[in-house]
Structures are given as C-alpha cells and as structure tokens.
Amino acid sequence: MTVELRGLTWDHPRGYRPLEAFEAAGGADGVRVRWDRQPLSGFESEPLDRLAEKYDLLVIDHPGLGAAIAAEAVLAVDDVFGAEDLDVWRSRAMPPTWASYRIDDRNWALPLDAATQTCLVRPDLLTGPPPATWTDVLGLSGIVLCVAGPHAGLSLLGMAGDRTHTTLLDRGRAVTAIEVLRDVWRRSDRSAAALDPIAIHELLAASNDLTCCPLVYSYAYYGTAADDRRALGWAAAPRLLATDGPGLGTLGGTGLAVTHRAYDRVLAVTKYARGLLDTRTQLDVVSPVGGQSASAAVWESDAVDNAWNGHYSATRDTLAASYIRPRFDGWIAFQDELSERVRELLGNDDDAGLAVDRIEADYRARGPAASKVG
Template sequence: MTVELRGLTWDHPRGYRPLEAFEAAGGAPGVRVHWDRQPLSGFESTPLAKLAERYDLLIVDHPGLGAAIEAAAVLPVEDVFGARDLSRWRAASIPPTWESYRLHGFGWALPLDAAAQVCLLRPDLLRGAPPTTWSEVLQLADRAGIVLCVARPHAGLALLAMAGDRSHRTLLIRDRAARALDLLRAVWRRSDQRAAALDPIEIHELLAASNDLVCCPLVFSYAAYGRSTDGRQPLGWAPAPRLTGSDRHGGSTLGGTGLAVTPRAYDRVLSVTTYVRALLDLTTQAGIVSSVGGQSATAAVWQSAEVDADWNGHYSATRATVESAYVRPRFDGWIAFQDELSERVREFLRSDADPETTVAGLEADYRARVPDALEVG
C-alpha cells in the first residue's frame, strides 16, 4: 500500500525539479508526494491556513515563520520527527540554515535549499579580480557595467546584509547603516538602472545574455546559471563584498527554503518521516537534487568538489558567504515590514536624503512594530 501526500512548492525549476526528480527516481518506499507549484508571491497572497488545509507539506522560507506559526499552519518538527533524526539532520545542514527555522524554542521546518546574496559575475567580461569591498564595487562601476538588485524586498535586504543587527534588538547598526546607504546610493547612480525592476532570477538572465554588464555585487545566487545553455553565457560568483576592509566576511542575507509539515499530515507522521529520511539522504541530495540544479542545504554537498565543478565553482565561491549570512527576524508582520523597508531604501537611492536621518527613521519604524517583549528570533 502506498500512502499519498500532497505538497506545495514554488514554481521555479530550483523549487520543483529536485522534488520531481526524487519522485521519478523512486522516491521513498511506500510514499508518494504529488507536488503542486505556485509563484513565490502566492505564498504571501494566499492565507497560509488555507494552504495548510489542502497540503501535507509546504516549502517555506524562514522570514515567513511568524505568520505560519500564528496561522497554526505548520507543526513543530519535534512533534513530527524523532530526536535521532533531528540530531542527524541538524549536524548535516550547512550553517546557519537549521537555526533560521527555529523560533520560540522549536523548529518549524527542515532546511532543504540554501542560498545567500553573493557577488554575481560574467567571468569572460570582467577585467581583473572580483570586488571584495563596496569601495571596490564603486571603483568597478566607474569603468564597467554593473546592476543592483533592488526590486521588491531586495533593496532592504541589501541594507540588512551590510548593516543588520544580528541580535535583532535593533534593526540596524547605525554607523554601518549610514555608510552602507551612502555607498549603495553612489553605486546605484553609476549602475544600469534599467534593471531596477528585476528579481534575482531575471538579474541572472540579464547578465548571462548581456555583453555589456559584468557584475551584480549582491544578489541571491542560482547555481544553475553556471552552465552555458540556450545561448546564455556561464556565470560565476564571488563572496559578497565587505562593507569595510576590516570586516571578516562580506555582508549577506540568508535565503533558501525549508520543508514544513502541516497539521493535516499529523496522522501520517510515519509516512512523512519515511519520505523525509529518503529525501534528505546524502545520496539523494548530492546525486539527484544537485544534478538538476537544486541548491541543497546539506553541508557535504557544498563541500563536494564534484558538485562544485558541475556548476562552475558556485559552491566553493559562495559557501563562506552562506555560512556567515545574516538571518532575518521572523515575527508575524515581518514580511510587510520588509517590503516597506525596501521601498524606503529605494526612495533614498533616488534622493539626496541624509543617510543618518534615514537610518533613524527606519529604526523608529522597526521599534514601533516590535514590542520589547516580543521574541523576534
């Protein structure tokens, strides 16, 4: 007897190909999951409680956890899986993906896909080494074509990458944030602003097809663009630029997705466990997920020279950035604030506003949204 489950993932090949390839390869014994797809925007426009009524498994991102928990749309992983499995999966995950799905003392999803903002390049067009600091990005912008990823939430995420307070007690580290805004505006004024409305996937497409653009200094990476296909040139990556030369790592915000279990599946947790054990097995992650362009959250995949070579050095170039990435707050209401933050940053880029005044305003708005007693994660 085969147990049938339903899952919902995002409708980009990185979101559905690994899951479909796993099923096509035989999947988990005695369990089949039918995966539906919807745009990322659909996870915001459709109430999570409604999705949880229709699906057993949801692919989620960590900034939306607060809303998912508030809607009772996902179960704590401790209520579904055994301690031994959880310990093994935690040890196998690339930092900080596991912790990004923990809130209020529980885990709410298992890391499945890992990504962070890094420096995206056209290696065949770039003259010299990739920029390692934002001052070097500014110098590059004076002599070559670059773009910034500032559409939708990404303008705000760039600021958080460069100057976010990792304790979440405040939104920003003020002196760093003022410097970051100043540099972002200077780079913006030198960038190709026709890319202003493009998301990370479209930025990758643009650079792969262009003969004029050499760099996007901070954008969520897609390893699949390391191969030349359909007339596209292969892209390369480098660590996220540092705000100052003394910073240990480049500033980046964590992305990726996790696998969450809904209350609808509670009476089939044994089947869910069987499925997840097979899906998160290293053989699956390295041999199936990576082969179709998935970006596994399994650390061993990021350490694999074979996988790295398959995707033009994506993993070795970006691993340190992922491991040191900023994890966003996850309280209910964060997504709406994140959108407002990005709009404010875009307004700043187009203006002559004072960066310190802008930072003070952003901080005040954040504090108004986050009561002192609230655990923001």
C-alpha cells in the first residue's frame, strides 16, 4: 500500500522541480508526496499553523522558524527521525545550513536548499574580473542593487551582522557598510529597485547594459543560457574591509519541516526523507533540474559545478561564512522594518552611526530577549 503525503513548497523551478523530479524517478518506495506550490511571500501571509493543518511537509526558511515553533506548526525533527539518520544528514549538509535550523539545542528542519548573497555578473559584459571589494564595485558601470522587500536589510546584515550574535550589528562595520551602500546606490540603475533576486537574475541575463549586482541571493539555475537569456556568473561577495576573508553574505535556502499532521506516518516520512536526501539523489536527480542542494557533496562536485557555469566553486566560501539571521518569533516583521530603514538611509544623508544605534536599540527591545523563541 502506498502512503500519500501532502507537501507545500515555493513556486520557482528551483523550489519545485527537484521534488517533482524525485517523484518522477520513483521517489521513496511506498510513499508519494503531492507537492503544492505558493510564492515565498505566501509563507508569511498565511499563518503557519493553518498551513500545518493542510500539509504534512513544509518547505520553510530559517528566519521564519521562530514563528513556526511559537505557532506549534512544526515538529522538532529530533522527535520524528532517529539519531542515526540525523547524524548522517548533519554530516552531509553544508555546515551553516544545519546550524540555521537549530534552536535551543533542538533541530527543527532538514536542510534542503542552500543559498547565500554573492556577487552576480554578466561575464560576457565585464571587461575584467568580478569585483573583489566594494571599492572595485564603485569602478563598474551597469550596477544594480537588490533592495526590494527584505533585501536592503539583508545586505546590511551580510556586510555587518554580528556573527557572535551578541548584538545585531557590528557597529563600526555597519556604519562603513551604510556609507558604501549609499555610494553604490548613487551609481546604480534605479529601474531594478523593486526587483527581488529572481527578477534581478532575469534582468541581468536579458540585458546588454547591466553587468553586476554585487550582493544578491544566487540562483545556479541561471548559469545556463536559454533562447531569451545569457548565462550568468558569480563570485564571492565583495569584501567590505581589506582584512576580510571570503566575502560575507546572509544565509538563505530552505529546509524540510514536518507538521503534527504527519506524526502518525513517521515511518513514511522517514523513508521519504532518506530517499530525497540521499547523496546520489542530490547529485543525479536534484542538481540536473536546477535544484540548489544543501548537500556538501553537490557543492564539492566538479561535474555539477561545470554544469552550472562555476556557480558552486565561485560561491562556496561565501556560503560557508554566511551570517545566520535571528530566528525569534517576530523576526520577520523586524527584518521588514530594518530593510525599510536601510532604503531610507540610501537616499538621505542622516548620520549612519545614529541610525545604527537606533536599529540596535529597537532590536534589544524586540529581539530574542523579548521572545520565548530565540
């Protein structure tokens, strides 16, 4: 007898093609998952507890984890899967992805997709190498910044987030980052101001004038050319300071979460997860259709890297050094407000230090200490 589960993922090909390809390849023996799709924004607009009533599996991102836990929409994966399975999956995942779904010594999702902010370029239009520093960015023409939605704030976090998580921002870095972003914004093509990362990739792939978006979530899917677009390339996120190591960005990606609805079908969920997260599945089924796996084996594969125009080797170090966002219940709202503040700062001459201090004060008032989910 076949057990049928229902799942919800996001509606970009990177979000649904790997899951559909796994099902088409036979999936997990005796288990079928019917995957529905919705925009990434839909996971924030519809309450997670309501989604959890309709779906057994949810593809979520780590910043929304606190809200999911507070709503009791997802189960700790420690309560679903055996320790041996969890140890295997942890050992196979790119390190920051596993850590991003761990709160209060419990694991709440299995890393499925991995992404970070990197430097996106049109290799055929650049006259030299991709910019290694933000000073190099200022020397380019045809620049766009990704500032729509949460992305202005996420750029500031990538450049200046406190990776010890003692505070939200490293104050000195944040002041420098705001000043640099202002300079880049003055040279940027403003027509892209309302575009999300997917639209930024599509814009650069189709344009003959735009050469670089210095900090944007990468989509390996655009490493191949099509009739209506050129192949894109990537590089490490630009260094803010000369002393910086690999470029710094903010972690993205998604994880596979299990809802209470699936609790009485744990064996089926386990069988499905084992099949989907198997290394051969990730290399031979997920990667060829444009999935951006969280599996370290994919990020280290020369064959996968070559198939997607060097995306993985170009961005692997940035991914490994990525900033993991706060995940308390209420973070998403704060993240949106942070981005709005950064957009305002790009267009004015307000004192950057005072602005950073105000952001930090609001974060202390509303952050993890004020939430029951840190």
